[in-house]
Amino acid sequence: MTAKAVTHLNFRGDAREALTFYQAAFGGDVTLVTYKDAGGVQEPAEADQVMFGQVATADGLCVMAYDVPSALPWNQGENAFFVSVRGESTEEITAYWEKLTDGATVLRPLGAAQWAPLYGMLRDRFGVTWVLDVVSEYNA
Structure with missing residues (x-):
């Protein structure tokens, strides 16, 4: 079995835009699953936000992201990670x-x-x- 660590970024409504930007920077494939796609809508206004997303390149670069639902706390923080x-x-x-x-x-x-x-x-x-x-x- 091979395990690898993947950076998972948390956003509040910007995950789709961020992943699209990162795909433009690094290439690769974007995967986006919305809360609506997954049947996980808690708040109708958030139905089209990203529940699971990632950019993955052929050479192994991978960044994951999602939109934290408004029902959960979220604070971008300062210098929490690079x-x-x-x-x-x-x-x-x-x-x-x-x-x-x-x-x-x-x-x-x-x-x-x-x-x-x-x-x-x-x-x-x-x-x-x-x-x-x-x-x-x-x-x-």
Whole structure:
């Protein structure tokens, strides 16, 4: 059996837009299941919100998301988590970075770092903080 951890993002009504944006940035396939699709409507105004969603690419990148129903508490928080995307080439990471910066706040510009040939951090227009870097061997 193989297990893997997948980042699961929680939104309040923005999951569809966020997943569509992430699919545009990373490629891959989007899966969206609404509360109506799953027969799980608690609040009629939320019927078309996302109960389960994900973006999955052929090379293994996967991000899941859903819209927290209004009956449940939700607080986006501050610095509760980062989504880290690590690639093998500067071209790959730069391409993702350029797409994710649309409407984002750059927290650390993409550039060389002591621990990686390319590293950057941004908060996207949905409030999610992304860390992108190129994998390199660590030499203590």
